[in-house]
Amino acid sequence: MIHPEIILFLARADNGVIGDGDTIPWRLPEDQRRFKRMTMGKPMIMGRKTFDSLPGMLPGRRHIVLTRDKKWEAEGAEIAGNLKNALKIANSPHIAVIGGAEIYKAFLDKADRIELTEVHISPTGDIKMPAFDDAVWEETEREDHDAKNDQPAFSFVTLKRK
Numbered sequence: 077m078i079h080p081e082i083i084l085f086l087a088r089a090d091n092g093v094i095g096d097g098d099t100i101p102w103r104l105p106e107d108q109r110r111f112k113r114m115t116m117g118k119p120m121i122m123g124r125k126t127f128d129s130l131p132g133m134l135p136g137r138r139h140i141v142l143t144r145d146k147k148w149e150a151e152g153a154e155i156a157g158n159l160k161n162a163l164k165i166a167n168s169p170h171i172a173v174i175g176g177a178e179i180y181k182a183f184l185d186k187a188d189r190i191e192l193t194e195v196h197i198s199p200t201g202d203i204k205m206p207a208f209d210d211a212v213w214e215e216t217e218r219e220d221h222d223a224k225n226d227q228p229a230f231s232f233v234t235l236k237r238k
């Protein structure tokens with residue numbers, strides 16, 4: 077099989093926070109719309125905790141869930157016990173890895189591209205991701221958005237493996 081393009085989709089605050097408990101500590105409708113548009117039609121790989129935190133199934137996309145619990149099941153979820161198996165099940169030229177932190181860290185070495193939303197706040201949260209290494213990742217696109225109403229400033233950034 078041809079090597080698939082593995083794309084990480086994540087939103088990260090300036091202090092590294094990506095989650096707080098089982099939620100994300102901000103709401104950015106524009107980011108949600110971009111996420112939907114860019115992931116549509118791609119199989120999504122996610123951790124079991126992220127799957128549990130979804131409000132429901134995301135339409136138009138397969139949900140491949142990593143878990144070590146052999147008894148775990150959920151309607152609509154395709155289950156994988158390890159990374160290799162998740163990629164095999166995905167069987168697609170473009171694969172979206174959608175979190176959370178454990179899964180991003182596990183796929184970081186395999187990822188070709190990161191679609192990063194920088195959220196320009198420093199919220200409280202126990203789930204973090206370190207900054208991406210400039211020696212490995214090249215910023216190829218950036219779109220900055222000012223804060224407005226109750227929404228923080230944010231930037232859509234594309235990082236490609238050098």
Ligand SMILES: NC(=O)c1ccc[n+]([C@@H]2O[C@H](COP(=O)([O-])OP(=O)(O)OC[C@H]3O[C@@H](n4cnc5c(N)ncnc54)[C@H](OP(=O)(O)O)[C@@H]3O)[C@@H](O)[C@H]2O)c1
Nearest residue numbers: 086087095099123124125126142143144175176177178179
């Ligand atoms: N800001 C963002 O863009 C974003 C995106 C997604 C999620 N989040 C946030 O991230 C948080 C969840 O992240 P998290 O790191 O706690 O959990 P997670 O990565 O979503 O899920 C972790 C679980 O995945 C399974 N797992 C991990 N590595 C595995 C492996 N190598 N093989 C098989 N199964 C594996 C285990 O499930 P079992 O325990 O079932 O074995 C583990 O408990 C939430 O706060 C969520 O809101 C943020």
